[in-house]
Amino acid sequence: MGTNRAYAQGESAVQELSGLVQQDGGAVYVLPDLKRGETLYFYLSGTSGNLDPLIVLADDSLPASELAETFDARVKEEITAGTDPLVAIPQVVDELFLAWDDDSGDGYDAALEFTAPADGDYLLAVAANPTQETFGDFRLLVGLDAPQVLTGKAEPTGDTIAVLDERDSQSGVSIQELTGTLTAEKRSTFYTLKDVEPGDTLYVFAEATSGDLAPVVVLRDFGGKPIRSGNFLGKESQASFEFTFDEAVQNFEVNIEACCENGPVTEGDFRLLLGLNEPDVLTGAVSPTGETVVKGAIPVKIGLKMQQITGVDQKAENFGVVATVLMEWQDPALAFSPDECQCNFKTYGDIAFVNFVAEQDIAWPEFTLFNQQGRRFTQNQVVVISPDGEAAYFERFSATLQAPDFDFRRFPFDTQQFFIRIDSLFPEEFFVYSDLEGFSEVGEQLGEEEWVVTSYETMINTETASTRQPTSRFSFGFTAERHVSFYVTRLFIPILVILIVSWITFFLKDYGKRVDVSAGNLLLFIAFNFTISNDLPRLGYLTFMDVVLISTFVVTGLVVIFNVILKRLEIAGKIELAQRIDRYTIWIYPLVYVAAIAIVTFFFT
Known part of the structure; x- marks a missing residue:
């Protein structure tokens, strides 16, 4: 590599590194100019998500990308031959790599001691255990003649032992493409950036793809303060800018707006390119690569079981129900390592979960019953979170709901439409509803003698009734006829x-x-x-x-x-x-x- 060793010969050195392991890749480092007989110590731990970290050492005879392809091919061969995958994976790792470790540290942490068999450069790879899908940030301690590293508590000495291989790590380079529509009713939208590191440069390019849209793009900080903009006057059908971050930031937003606030509104479809550390984004002629740049809306699967009809008040035009709502979503911010609690899931009650997300500053798909009258009485409420951040929210409640769609002109031979409407409290830029297939249903013993339910359906649409911004709405509708014998x-x-x-x-x-x-x-x-x-x-x-x-x-x-x-x-x-x-x-x-x-x-x- 030609890289000078930054530590003194014969002295112990400790380096601390950090990074992110996603489900489709990790980080690769080069250990340059090692001498035969030198002993290195490694300690790798996950610091976020549910990461089960794995550390692997190899010589530099093949690039890390080719090693990964060879590893995948060999594992598939063994599995095809009938070998248990849990046996095949460690066998192939032993075959292809010089050393590796998974769980020799505390919990799921990896700890490894390695003595260089010859002079030269070596490759160090940080990845997730291939037997399950895990992800998260990591902390890596690398020590030369520093056995205290194996405790995971060694102090860095400021020396450089490992150097990031940006080619194989795809470090810091991401391009994401987004599309959307702006109209007179929806004149703007926004995208929240993922956490950005110091020195990262954001490149933004937007263009109209239909209509007379003149897009204006604005970078805003966590408080909504504008930082940088493109096509501010709205004279062009394209907009772009770049901005370099001097410090780590969170919750910055990129807004795209239809020009102009005080003039005629332009409308149409748009294409938005967002890139980190890739200046070619400004040309508009690049393809998505790497991780996503923005957090994006989290899909929320939602369903409802109506178990009782407690009454139908024809004069007040409302009805009472007992129902169960279930929401399922996945948020990496909720992920955790199972070795934290020696458990495979965490359970929270209503107050405990609210306090937890408030302390962690995590948004969750809070909702309201749009046609609710009075209070909603919660009978049971529980949230179950899996290590990968998958969450399931369960609530059984009773409520009185308005029924403005009642039409009694054919009374008592009338057929009525009843709806339970659930509105998200967050705009669609944060959470988007989808139907939880196979869950929604009508109970067999509703307890209502005057009415008989003949059919039901679920619907997902966008509304602005509960908030001023477009939000997802889940509607559970059912049709009922009267028992006419009375x-x-x-x-x-x-x-x-x-x-x-x-x-x-x-x-x-x-x-x-x-x-x-x-x-x-x-x-x-x-x-x-x-x-x-x-x-x-x-x-x-x-x-x-x-x-x-x-x-x-x-x-x-x-x-x-x-x-x-x-x-x-x-x-x-x-x-x-x-x-x-x-x-x-x-x-x-x-x-x-x-x-x-x-x-x-x-x-x-």
Whole structure:
């Protein structure tokens, strides 16, 4: 390598290094100019995520990339031949490398002692244990003639023993491509950068791909203060800038906005390139490579089980439910190493989890029930977190929900739509909902005797109702019909009896008696109407049942008037005219009423 040794011969030296191991790669270092017989000590530990670190040493006869390809090919050969993967992996490592270690330190930490067999350069690779997917930051101690390194507590001496091989480590170079749309309703969006190290340079390029969009790109710090911008005046269809960070930063944002704030709004699709330490990004002619530059929206799978309907209030237009909501998502910030707790998962109650994420400054997909009335009463709440950062949030709750979609015009033969709407409290730049397939359902014993659920569905869409920014909404909707037997026995049969009694009076020849009976029937109907009034919804429009009751009242009243007219004709000596009218009316009455009911039914259906 031609690299000068930065430590004095014959003295112990300790170097401390750090970096990041992702699921698809780690870091490679060169140990230059080692002398035969020199002893090196290594201690490797994970400092974030669920990293199970692995340290490997090889000579420099092959580049690290070729060694990795050879390793993968040999492992596949052994597995194809029927070897247990857990046996094949260490066998191939022993075959290809000079030395390696996985768990000789505390917990999952790696500790290794190595004596150089010959003069020359050597390769040191830091990776994740290949038997499972782990990731996270690491701390590496490298010591020359310094056995105290194996304790993991040696103090660095400022010497350089290992040098990062940037070619094989892909260190610090990342390019990410993003696309989106800006409209008059959504004039801007933002992307939160991952943590940036001192000396990193951010390159940003944006261009319109449709419409008349004039994109403006702005780099803002954690407090929203603008740091750098491109195409600030909005005169071009492209925008770009570069910025070098003097110190490590967190939660910086890149905003892309549609020009202009005080002028006509431009609209269209855009393409955004973000790159770290890659100036060619400014040309717009590069492809994505390396790790992502921005944190990106976290997908959240969500589902709901409706287990009880506690009531349906037709007058207040709301309903009560007992339901269980389950959300699943993965956030690297929640990852942990199992050797921290000697466990494969962590469980938090409601308050404990809220306190935990607050202390760690971690956002989680908090939500609200958009159509909730009053408080939501939580019966059970638990969060389970796996080492890789996968989280499952479980909550069983009861709540009263507004149902503005009720339409009672066909009451009591109406079919109603009910919805449970869950809105994310964070914009879609942070969390995006998707359906948790196979979870959502309607319970078999809902406890609601008046209604029977006929179908249900789940929907995901974007809304701005709960916040001023677009957020994800999960809707659990179900359709229900009434059990009509109650209304048939309590309403329609009594009404039919009242109508039949009114008709039967036409067979009496004594018109005076007919007046008495029909008047009594009218009073009976009025009393009946008062009795059932509490079972009817109080609405600002007529329902099918309202029209039936009004029609029955009018017909019963007309029968009284008709019989009074016949009695008057009889008293006036026009008995033949009265009888002639009576003969026609006795058959016209039921036919007219049946026709009226048919017309009403047709109108409401």
